[in-house]
Amino acid sequence: MSPADVGAAITRAHHEEWARVVATLTRHFGDLDVAEEAAAEAFATAVERWPADGVPANPGGWLTTTARRKALDRIRRENKRADKQKQAQMMYGDDPRDSLGAVDDERLRLIFTCCHPALAAEARVALTLRMVGGLTVPEIARAFLMQEAALAQRITRAKAKIKAARIPYRVPSADDLPGRVSGVLYVLYLVFNEGYLASGPGTDPVRHDLTAEAIRLARLLRALMPADGEVAGLLALMLLIEARRTARVSATGELVTLDEQDRGAWDAALIAEGHRLVRERLATGQPPGRYQILAAINAVHTSARDVRDTDWSQVVALYDQLCRLEPSPIVALNRAVAIGELDGPDVALRIVDRLQDELAGYHAYFVARADILRRLGRSEESRAAYDRAIALAGNSAETAYLTRRRDQLG
Amino acid sequence: MRYLVSVIDDTPDSGTPDEMTPIGDFNAGLQGGGHWVFAGGLGAPSTATVVDGRGAEALFTDGPFAETKEWLSGFWVIEAPDLDVALKLAAAGSKACHRRVEVRPFR
Numbered sequence: 386m387s388p389a390d391v392g393a394a395i396t397r398a399h400h401e402e403w404a405r406v407v408a409t410l411t412r413h414f415g416d417l418d419v420a421e422e423a424a425a426e427a428f429a430t431a432v433e434r435w436p437a438d439g440v441p442a443n444p445g446g447w448l449t450t451t452a453r454r455k456a457l458d459r460i461r462r463e464n465k466r467a468d469k470q471k472q473a474q475m476m477y478g479d480d481p482r483d484s485l486g487a488v489d490d491e492r493l494r495l496i497f498t499c500c501h502p503a504l505a506a507e508a509r510v511a512l513t514l515r516m517v518g519g520l521t522v523p524e525i526a527r528a529f530l531m532q533e534a535a536l537a538q539r540i541t542r543a544k545a546k547i548k549a550a551r552i553p554y555r556v557p558s559a560d561d562l563p564g565r566v567s568g569v570l571y572v573l574y575l576v577f578n579e580g581y582l583a584s585g586p587g588t589d590p591v592r593h594d595l596t597a598e599a600i601r602l603a604r605l606l607r608a609l610m611p612a613d614g615e616v617a618g619l620l621a622l623m624l625l626i627e628a629r630r631t632a633r634v635s636a637t638g639e640l641v642t643l644d645e646q647d648r649g650a651w652d653a654a655l656i657a658e659g660h661r662l663v664r665e666r667l668a669t670g671q672p673p674g675r676y677q678i679l680a681a682i683n684a685v686h687t688s689a690r691d692v693r694d695t696d697w698s699q700v701v702a703l704y705d706q707l708c709r710l711e712p713s714p715i716v717a718l719n720r721a722v723a724i725g726e727l728d729g730p731d732v733a734l735r736i737v738d739r740l741q742d743e744l745a746g747y748h749a750y751f752v753a754r755a756d757i758l759r760r761l762g763r764s765e766e767s768r769a770a771y772d773r774a775i776a777l778a779g780n781s782a783e784t785a786y787l788t789r790r791r792d793q794l795g
Numbered sequence: 796m797r798y799l800v801s802v803i804d805d806t807p808d809s810g811t812p813d814e815m816t817p818i819g820d821f822n823a824g825l826q827g828g829g830h831w832v833f834a835g836g837l838g839a840p841s842t843a844t845v846v847d848g849r850g851a852e853a854l855f856t857d858g859p860f861a862e863t864k865e866w867l868s869g870f871w872v873i874e875a876p877d878l879d880v881a882l883k884l885a886a887a888g889s890k891a892c893h894r895r896v897e898v899r900p901f902r
Contacts, residue, residue, distance in 0.1 A: 503878055550900045551796050553877040561879075 391436045398444040399428060403519030404605065405445060406452050408491035411554060417498075417544045419456050421516060427452035492517065493609045494554050500569040501552045508543040509572045515540055517605075518598050528595055529579065563615075569606065570619045570676060573599050577623050581630075582780050591634055591782070596627055614666050618677030621662035625683035628655035633782075640786035644692040656687045678707045697727040714743040722753050730760040748777035752787065764794045797832060797874055797901040798881040802894045804868035807839045814893065821891035825873060830884055836869040868894070872901075 386394075406427060410420035427448045441447035499512040511529075514520045520528075526536040546552070557565040580595025603620040610616050632646040641647075663684040666677050673681070682703045689695040704720035718740055725733030734757050737750075744750035755770035771791035778784050802809075810818075825831040840859040847854040859866065871888060875881040881898055889896045 501878075503882065549902070550798075550881075550898075551877045553879050555877075555879075557879070 386439060388436060391440060394440040394444065395428070395431055395435060398431065398448060399519055400601065402445040402448050403428070404492045404495060404517045406448050407516050407519075408495040409449055410452055410456055411495060411498075412491055413453065414456055414460070415554075417516065417547060419459065420452075423452040423456035423459065424448075424519075426455040430455075490609050492605065493556050496569055496606065496609075497556055497565055498547060498552060498554050500565075500572045501547070502565070502568050503550065503552060504543050504546065506572070506575065508539055509568075510575055511536060511539050512543045513572050513602070514576065514598065518602060520598065524594075528592065566610070566613060566615060567674075570615055573603050573606070574619060574623075574676075576602070577626075581626060582783070591630055593630065596623070596630065599623060600627060614669065614671055615674040615676050617662050617666055618674060618680045621659045621666075621680035622676055622683060624655045624659035624662070625680060625687050628652040628659065628687065638782055638785060639789065640780070640782040642786070643686060648690060648692075651687065659687070660684055673706075675707060675711055678703055678710070682707075695726070697723055701727055714740050715747070715749075718744060718747075718750055718753055722756075725757055725760075730757045733757050734761065746777065748774050748779075748783075751777065752783075755787075755790070759790070759794065767791075768794050796876065796881075797872055798878075798885075799899045799901065800871040800873055800881075800885045800888055801867050801897045801899070802869040802888075802892055803865050803897060804894050805865045807841070809868045809892075809894070810836045817891040817893075821888055824887070825871070825884065830873045830875060830880075832872040832874050834869070834871040837867060839868075840866045 403424060406424045407417075407420045410423055411417055414420060430451055431444075431448060435441075496513065496517055499516050500509045504512065511525055514525050514528075515522065522537050522540070523533055525531075526533040529536070556562075577596055577599035580592040580597075580599060582591075600620070600623050603616070603623055606616050607620050628651050629643075629646060631652075632648070632650040633641055635641050659680065663677075663680050666673060667681075682700055685696050685699050685703070700723045701720065704716065704723055707716050708720055718737065721733045721736040721740070724736065734754075737754050737757060740750065751770045751774035755767050755774055758764075758767035758770055768791055771787055771794075775784055775787045775791070778787060822831065822834060825834075840863075843859040845856040845858065845860050847856070869892070873881060873884055875884060878898075878900070881900075885896050885898045
């Protein structure tokens with residue numbers, strides 16, 4: 386096996402096995418710290434040994450065994466074995482009846498613990514990327530434009546709270562499951578959105594590493610909870626957005642809006658996969674949640690070969706459905722934009738005007754308003770709205786696009 | 796595992812007889828479920844005295860140690876196997892006393 390092949394095998398093992406190794410060790414030793422450190426050591430050992438010894442037949446088994454040995458070494462070294470094991474029994478005396486059959490996977494316990502609602506949202510994101518995603522502290526710090534020390538502190542504090550407050554290492558009971566799943570999906574969507582619309586003036590406008598990681602975690606969750614509609618919905622949503630990634634930013638680093646994108650550059654495989662998931666959910670006949678509806682809206686967009694073929698009445702109907710489920714001003718704004726396509730900009734403006742107070746600090750509000758006013762030929766007002774949108778937008782590609790649009794106003 | 800569930804309050808005359816009825820029901824539930832350790836309602840912050848016994852002679856100061864808009868007006872000490880159970884009980888307690896509560900583990 387060539388060094389490149391071994392390198393690829395290690396990368397693959399890291400992607401496929403990291404979460405399982407951490408989860409299995411957490412279960413065994415009852416301690417996230419011990420699990421994380423031992424998993425990292427096991428992968429470091431693989432990097433050292435696999436090029437000479439060859440890639441083991443069962444990389445996951447090899448890594449888990451190695452990590453377990455590392456953890457025992459550490460515990461012996463620290464001479465705290467009795468303590469740790471007592472703690473393990475104390476913390477994770479899990480009743481097998483808690484488990485949910487097909488979804489009973491150590492990794493699922495790990496995901497629910499990292500996304501526990503008693504942890505702050507930023508801590509959940511950081512902890513999930515580290516413990517489940519296997520990203521290193523410097524990688525996560527870079528992704529969120531944070532100092533490494535501050536990010537490490539955030540993770541340490543979250544782990545300390547899990548231990549001190551005894552956040553359980555468990556898949557929630559059936560009653561609590563929907564709420565807790567939506568907490569996990571929220572974390573994954575945050576990661577995806579930070580990649581999709583990277584904030585910060587110095588970063589790439591699209592952070593493919595983050596969108597890819599969010600999709601990878603959503604795929605994992607989907608494999609673990611295949612019957613959950615919202616998990617399927619979020620994965621479909623991410624796939625259908627990701628499919629348009631390369632068409633979304635021009636060669637000069639400017640945002641390209643949906644109506645101007647080269648639809649031939651969309652990723653047909655991702656679109657097909659996203660559409661399959663949306664159809665699968667439709668076939669169940671169960672009422673969809675927010676992610677399923679958002680995925681369906683994106684399915685409508687990605688079904689049109691040309692923007693003029695877009696079925697706007699379908700888009701509006703889906704936004705109506707979303708508004709009933711989640712009456713928020715942001716949903717109402719997106720619905721207004723769709724109505725503008727169906728019934729004209731004057732109708733849309735009347736709706737948008739009513740949202741002004743609630744969305745006065747939201748850049749997308751002014752983007753929508755500027756575009757509607759432009760279409761109505763009200764250049765001066767449109768220019769003011771573009772100015773406001775530019776001042777509030779954090780994404781470099783979007784700023785470039787808005788500036789050009791503003792400067793094109795007659 | 797024990798948790799302190801503190802009642803966060805901003806009205807000085809909490810714990811009226813009307814308010815005590817649902818709290819009594821909640822307490823009975825805690826006792827029945829084996830979660831009860833101890834609970835109590837506290838006097839208003841204006842009834843507090845700060846004591847500093849670190850020096851040769853103890854110093855007494857009228858009033859709470861910090862003037863705040865919100866304060867502790869009561870608490871439960873509960874027994875729960877993990878935070879999920881503690882949070883569920885705390886949510887029911889918050890509903891019963893109609894105040895926000897803070898949950899903190901004992902060391």
